[in-house]
Amino acid sequence: MSIKVTNSLVTPLLTDKYQLTMAYAYWKSKKQDQKSVFDLFFRVNPFGGEFTIFAGLSEVMKLLPNFKFTEDEIDYLKKDMVGCEDGFFDYLRSVDASQIKLYALNEGTLSFPKIPLIRVEGPLAISQLLETPLLNLINYPSLLATNSARMKMVSGHKKTLLEFGCRRAQGPDGAISASRYSYIGGFDATSNMAAGKIFGIPTKGTHAHSFVSSYLTFSDIKNPILKDSKGIHEVNFVDFVLQTRKETGFTHTNDSELASFIGYALSFPNGFLALVDTYDTLLSGVPNFLTVAYALHKLGYKPTGIRLDSGDLAYLSKETRRMFTEFGKKFNADYFSKLTIVASNDLNEESIIDLNKNHHEIDVFGIGTHLVTCQAQPALGCVYKLVEIDGIPRIKLSNQLIKVTIPGKKEAYRLYGNSSRSPILDVLVKTDSTQKPKVGERFLCRDPSLESNRMILSPSKVVPLHHCYWDGKQAKEVPQIGSVRKYVIDQIHEMNPSHFALKKPLPYKVTLSDELYHFLHDLWIKEQPPLEIN
Amino acid sequence: MSIKVTNSLVTPLLTDKYQLTMAYAYWKSKKQDQKSVFDLFFRVNPFGGEFTIFAGLSEVMKLLPNFKFTEDEIDYLKKDMVGCEDGFFDYLRSVDASQIKLYALNEGTLSFPKIPLIRVEGPLAISQLLETPLLNLINYPSLLATNSARMKMVSGHKKTLLEFGCRRAQGPDGAISASRYSYIGGFDATSNMAAGKIFGIPTKGTHAHSFVSSYLTFSDIKNPILKDSKGIHEVNFVDFVLQTRKETGFTHTNDSELASFIGYALSFPNGFLALVDTYDTLLSGVPNFLTVAYALHKLGYKPTGIRLDSGDLAYLSKETRRMFTEFGKKFNADYFSKLTIVASNDLNEESIIDLNKNHHEIDVFGIGTHLVTCQAQPALGCVYKLVEIDGIPRIKLSNQLIKVTIPGKKEAYRLYGNSSRSPILDVLVKTDSTQKPKVGERFLCRDPSLESNRMILSPSKVVPLHHCYWDGKQAKEVPQIGSVRKYVIDQIHEMNPSHFALKKPLPYKVTLSDELYHFLHDLWIKEQPPLEIN
CATH class of the missing domain: 3.20.140.10 (nicotinate phosphoribosyltransferase)
Incomplete structure (x- = not known):
């Protein structure tokens, strides 16, 4: 490299x-x-x-x-x-x-x-x-x-911090600096691939709202075959998820969102992480995630979690955690209670302090604008x-x-x-x-x-x-x-x-x-x- | 180019x-x-x-x-x-x-x-x-x-705006962007030479406090010879300034500052502009400037003005303008009342509005940090x-x-x-x-x-x-x-x-x-x- x-x-x-x-x-x-x-x-x-x-x-x-x-x-x-x-x-x-x-x-x-x-x-x-x-x-x-070290301290050393600032930095070189020096300051990874390549910083990323919007129906998935984690059995993953959906009972969620999650899970059956706020976080996004995650689980895969990008992050994270825990109990998958919750909406030192006061259930913070622009100073x-x-x-x-x-x-x-x-x-x-x-x-x-x-x-x-x-x-x-x-x-x-x-x-x-x-x-x-x- | x-x-x-x-x-x-x-x-x-x-x-x-x-x-x-x-x-x-x-x-x-x-x-x-x-x-x-266009509007179209942000931008490329886009937004020139070269933006700059500090005595000037503006007569400019100082009466000012101004004027007899706040703006800097400027004037050169980089800029600019005007009257150099006053200390939209309210006498604003970081947003x-x-x-x-x-x-x-x-x-x-x-x-x-x-x-x-x-x-x-x-x-x-x-x-x-x-x-x-x- x-x-x-x-x-x-x-x-x-x-x-x-x-x-x-x-x-x-x-x-x-x-x-x-x-x-x-x-x-x-x-x-x-x-x-x-x-x-x-x-x-x-x-x-x-x-x-x-x-x-x-x-x-x-x-x-x-x-x-x-x-x-x-x-x-x-x-x-x-x-x-x-x-x-x-x-x-x-x-x-x-x-x-x-x-x-x-x-x-x-x-x-x-x-x-x-x-x-x-x-x-x-x-x-x-x-x-x-x-700035990065301060954000890491405020978040607590058990939390994972991701630098998401490329689009808000002062040009390409500001973006690369932001990735590099936030890592030095204690961040754990960056979304910036160029910085990942240049410095060997771990990179992280999932998908955006446009990904969800780009799926209209289940027929958008032209390649629905998925092998189980051992590579033995093959399923039509669209059918398998729709079957699983009946089990989970999450049948009134947004179909095109579910289609997009299926599309994403087919690509990343290991480490499936979904952005859940495109339509309605608790009524559609998290239920759709759980349906797909449980389908993956039944095929021997271990899903990763969800990302919240809008709304009251403390409340949504706590409700999501509750849903994860209840789901894990109901479906004999206890580790679901520990699935990762990522949050990434305009975070800064103050908003993290507020989240702490409200006993949030977030595991990972993705921080962009306020990290790279150092707005506070x-x-x-x-x-x-x-x-x-x-x-x-x-x-x-x-x-x-x-x-x-x-x-x-x-x-x-x-x-x-x-x-x-x-x-x-x-x-x-x-x-x-x-x-x-x-x-x-x-x-x-x-x-x-x-x-x-x-x-x-x-x-x-x-x-x-x-x-x-x-x-x-x-x-x-x-x-x-x-x-x-x-x-x-x-x-x-x-x-x-x-x-x-x-x-x-x-x-x-x-x-x-x-x-x-x-x-x-x-x-x-x-x-x-x-x-x-x- | x-x-x-x-x-x-x-x-x-x-x-x-x-x-x-x-x-x-x-x-x-x-x-x-x-x-x-x-x-x-x-x-x-x-x-x-x-x-x-x-x-x-x-x-x-x-x-x-x-x-x-x-x-x-x-x-x-x-x-x-x-x-x-x-x-x-x-x-x-x-x-x-x-x-x-x-x-x-x-x-x-x-x-x-x-x-x-x-x-x-x-x-x-x-x-x-x-x-x-x-x-x-x-x-x-x-x-x-x-941001630049807003600063230009607040300053008024008769004022000259200089971009001074290189040292506070997000790295080299942030600095170049700052020069380029502030010029597009209506700034008149930059201090950044790389941007000047790349884009053909006019460049401006004079000297820093370290320049003033680097002169200890008049003997620091190893090359005191200056020809008049027509290139006919030669003077020892150190002696000439010290002689002029008796005329102006500004004899209780800081000598090493005066030495540095002489050094600078020898290099730039046309367009002499001095930073006047190293010791005491009104008691030393402006008087020393006037002495050197008047010496240049007598040799047929036209001095440019002064830069303020600290203190109450509205007050100091008004007092300086008053001194310029009185001096011009006293020494038959009316244009001294119109000499340029540059200000450059942590300026932003709000501080310029404040200066306007206080009827400042600044002609040129040099803006760095708050321009390039866009702190307000x-x-x-x-x-x-x-x-x-x-x-x-x-x-x-x-x-x-x-x-x-x-x-x-x-x-x-x-x-x-x-x-x-x-x-x-x-x-x-x-x-x-x-x-x-x-x-x-x-x-x-x-x-x-x-x-x-x-x-x-x-x-x-x-x-x-x-x-x-x-x-x-x-x-x-x-x-x-x-x-x-x-x-x-x-x-x-x-x-x-x-x-x-x-x-x-x-x-x-x-x-x-x-x-x-x-x-x-x-x-x-x-x-x-x-x-x-x-």
Whole structure:
């Protein structure tokens, strides 16, 4: 199976024009090669939550080796950037990622505000040019993986979650991203076959309303022969179902719907699953399903269940469960009470919470629109800030404390205590520091903005979060999607569940080493002299 | 300039699995070649408005000639669809769009609920397989073009709108779509260079905060020489600005910001535009801009203006305008009062309405996140419904009238009256009808659901809305993006503005011919017999 994704749009030209006008100005000022450090991070967790799943790194790792303007692109830029000197375009021809170092969290890492997701080191102009594509490749994947993990938590780990968003995503590539990153975030399968092929994600799907509408009568079924599950006896399955229908007593249901279910069961006698809401869920769809399912059962097959796509899903699922159970008792097929109920109508975090309150009987949620569009918060506000130039720390000042960037080259450690297996906090430390957290040694961690808020830890475990993934060339491989998914699930299990509470989740602490704390505050005061007001 | 977009993801495999399971079931029932007709339409206009701009057709026209499974994809499907007979995969090998007819509205057509955006005619299984890719290719483009047109209306036609969404879109291809369809919807330019190159959209961009932060002192400028606009005299522009600063009196501003502005102006002496909110907009940014702008002015250049990216944009724009005007008066440069003010901080429809109420002085809006994510309604609910099979009309029944589909093959006409240049209503007519609307002839139009609601028109103009774009091969060309954009603008000017009102917009009438009205209602009654309730 091929796992290559080719996308001709991943080019350095997929960028905001201001990256190029800045590059020109850097080049004109002969600043283009100044050694710079940029941090890519976010300031607030999405969806009112207290965690974010970092994703998109593997696409970044495909961008970097291809970060080269084509002659065709240079020609376009020459025409577009009227008045810029020719020498600049020669310079652009030389641009690539061979002088870039990129540090990142591992894909799938639970991450928190202010911790750099990515740190880029390299020549100023090239590092600047990377801003837009990096943000493009990280923002949506991280948002979507987080959204998916939240939906999985709300649904409960026993439920199966299916991604159904292809038709509502931002084009083909939005659809593929949605499948990929929802799987990383904990979804179990996708309806998107292209994503299934590319990433090996399990795929799921049954049939639509149009399938039901396309059957008019039983004579629509031109090929009604079905062997039993052992392949021994053959029946005319239409006749067999109509006979069974007399047994079940469900004789007043919609015939064309029944015909369509027979047509579908003939194709998928194993794993028969029917969409039951085309006419009337409880009066026609579920009874027709039960008739066909029971006919399959008598032939030794095991039917799977039904899908609800409209109406009051809690009520319909409970009534369906009741009908399944009663039917199973009456016809000596106890497992019918456990048949699968899939629901798939405009679901989101809130509607699942409502369903939970109403004690629904749904086993599988198929989620599309609200998963892929992340309506509750459709963008993660990642930013990309200059934190050092030619060894001199830079700070993006702001009167709002939350918008002040932490200057200089930093790396993060996740510290664990002794009393639980959950991590206690993350601490940012200057990369060149001699004082880094070590197992069993007391380490002072400080709140970045609240002077009095200090914590001393003797960690039982210290996990460095940043790794060099690119150093002129690939320096570390991004694991396959399945391992990333497992990594996400393992971290969620390890964390204090209070961080995932739906109401007032506990913020996870992001702290600075004492050294970095002083470094930040000294620079802040120095760089922002009192304004003289005339 | 190349206008080709290649996207390896546009394949028949970019589809929901249920399209393939249905195709299998159709094939098993020997129904795969039944002549079917599907309508792609939406039921409700987005954003609480009363119009939608149809877009995405040109991508559909790229899908159709490539609608062919590769051997590699067939291999994947064989492994994925365990238990399906080999003959089915041979059948899939034969699948292409050579037997498909596709009718559509012209790209950019103002469209309304229930009017088919696209009608597909062809073999059942192939037409079914087209569902997901067609929805994927139409939903987001139409939503985004509509969102853009709304933002343009709210801003006012004198304002310039820039698309800045690349970093917040769903990946590269979401970003490209955002640029393309916002331009169609009436935006004036994009920051996205790849989109600029592919579609010839004008591009705009200046510099970011990191540019300002990257300058520490005036000595950062290694190349301070600037010729005047006539190319005669040369100055050391750093010295010249510092001299000018004494004249302007803006001597207590941030030096490193001033250095960065000088660096930028040296690169772009024509069209100098500075981001002024890095330190303090009114106390440092605008004064520094004015100093550099005035220095350029003295050398014969014409500066452009400033960009605001934070704070109270209405207040800051008014104060900036005041400073521009006073400065222009004081220094005999009257045109300074008309310098451009760009704003770009998390703008959306509502915040622009607020700015309007506060009599802002912004000339240009740069809009990113809320444009590309369409937060107010992140998905257009287009659906794809079977309306005819083997010549027999089909109806998707529902107890909700709004969800009942209009059966059979239909086409729409836009009818104009005599008293205004605005269209009065659209009317759907059976394609095989002998009674079609004609100029000057009385025509009875009926509300689809309200029996008593009938209108008789003698139209002064009758515009057929549906055109055959594909008949086994391309049958009509989609116009270039610039013509589509003009078509959108022309239609908006032509419509009764009440349909675009922000509060309680007037719904545009979508009606049925009398014949179609009866056809629908007769079928509805026939197909939904009273359920027998036991």
